Amino acid sequence: MDLDLRKLRYFAAVADTLHFGRAAEELHIAQPVLSRQIRALEHDLGTPLLIRDSHGVALTDAGRQLLSDAGPLLASAHAVRRRVTVAARGSRRLMVGFRAGIAVTPAVRRFATRHPDVLVDVQRIEGDEQAALLLDGRIDVGYVRLPIVETGLRVTPLYTEPRVAVLPSGHRFAGKEQITEADLAGESLLWPTSIQPTRRPHPDAGYRVRGVDETLEHVAAGRGISFLARSATVFYSHPDVSFVPIPELAPDQVCLAVAASRHSPLVDDFFAAAQATADITAECGNYEMWQSGNDAVPQH
Incomplete structure (x- = not known):
C-alpha cells in the first residue's frame, strides 16, 4: 500500500509536539479526526508508531524511524507542488542558494551563455537552513558548507577553503x-x-x-x-x-547540493557551470589574489 502523505503529515505534527491537542490545533483539525488518522496510518504500516499512556505520548522505535524519514518525503512532495506551479506559469527560473563568502557570479555568467532566457535568482542561506531550503524546493541548487544533513540530497564536493x-x-x-x-x-x-x-x-x-x-x-x-x-x-x-x-586547522569544505528527487536539465547545466568555474569561485575568497592587484591593506 502506498504511503498516504496526508497521514504522514499528521503523524509528523504529533511526533514533533508529542501532544495530540497541540498537533490538532496546528493542523486545524479536530483531535478525534487526528487520532483516527494516526490509527489508520499505524494499521497501514502494520506497527504501532506512538505509545499513549497516562504519562503522555512517546514514539516507538518504528515511530522514530518514520519521523526521521518523514521530513525529506514531505519536503520533496512540497517541492514537487512548487515546481509544478512554476512550470504552469510558463516561467523559466532557477533559484540558487549560497553561503556567505561564496561568489556565485562566475557560474551564473557561464550558465547564461547556454540559457540566456532563464532567470537565475540568488539567495544567501545559513548553515541551519541549507538542507531544508533544498528539500522543500525554495532553492533549486545550493552552494553549501559542510556539515549538512545529506538525507534526501545529492551533495558534490566543489573546493576547500583554509x-x-x-x-x-x-x-x-x-x-x-x-x-x-x-x-x-x-x-x-x-x-x-x-x-x-x-x-x-x-x-x-x-x-x-x-x-x-x-x-x-x-x-x-x-x-x-x-x-x-x-x-x-x-x-x-x-x-x-x-x-x-591558522594553517593546521582542517579546511572548510564547499559543496554543491540539490534535492535527490530533483531531475532537471537546467539544474544539471548549472551544476556543470559551477564545477567548471570552481577555481574562479575559490579564488574570489583569496585575499592574496585581490592584493596582487591592489596594495590596500585588509581592514580588521
Whole structure:
C-alpha cells in the first residue's frame, strides 16, 4: 500500500509536539479526526508508531524511524507542488542558494551563455537552513558548507577553503602572521553547533552563532573567539575584529547540493557551470589574489 502523505503529515505534527491537542490545533483539525488518522496510518504500516499512556505520548522505535524519514518525503512532495506551479506559469527560473563568502557570479555568467532566457535568482542561506531550503524546493541548487544533513540530497564536493581564526582586535595574537591551534588552547569558542572544527576541544562560549555577522559581533564584544572560512577576510570587515590564518586547522569544505528527487536539465547545466568555474569561485575568497592587484591593506 502506498504511503498516504496526508497521514504522514499528521503523524509528523504529533511526533514533533508529542501532544495530540497541540498537533490538532496546528493542523486545524479536530483531535478525534487526528487520532483516527494516526490509527489508520499505524494499521497501514502494520506497527504501532506512538505509545499513549497516562504519562503522555512517546514514539516507538518504528515511530522514530518514520519521523526521521518523514521530513525529506514531505519536503520533496512540497517541492514537487512548487515546481509544478512554476512550470504552469510558463516561467523559466532557477533559484540558487549560497553561503556567505561564496561568489556565485562566475557560474551564473557561464550558465547564461547556454540559457540566456532563464532567470537565475540568488539567495544567501545559513548553515541551519541549507538542507531544508533544498528539500522543500525554495532553492533549486545550493552552494553549501559542510556539515549538512545529506538525507534526501545529492551533495558534490566543489573546493576547500583554509580557515582563519576570528579574534577581538585587542587579543594578544591579533595581527599575527599566523598562529596554531595550541596558541588558542583554553579560549572560549563561539560556534554554531556542538561539533567543533579543532582537534583540541574548546570551552563553549555559550552562544550559538548563526552566520558571519553574528560571529563578528560576538567576537568584537569579547565573548569568545571563532573560526571562519578565508573568504570572510575578503567579503567582511569589522573595526574590532582581527582575522589570523591558522594553517593546521582542517579546511572548510564547499559543496554543491540539490534535492535527490530533483531531475532537471537546467539544474544539471548549472551544476556543470559551477564545477567548471570552481577555481574562479575559490579564488574570489583569496585575499592574496585581490592584493596582487591592489596594495590596500585588509581592514580588521
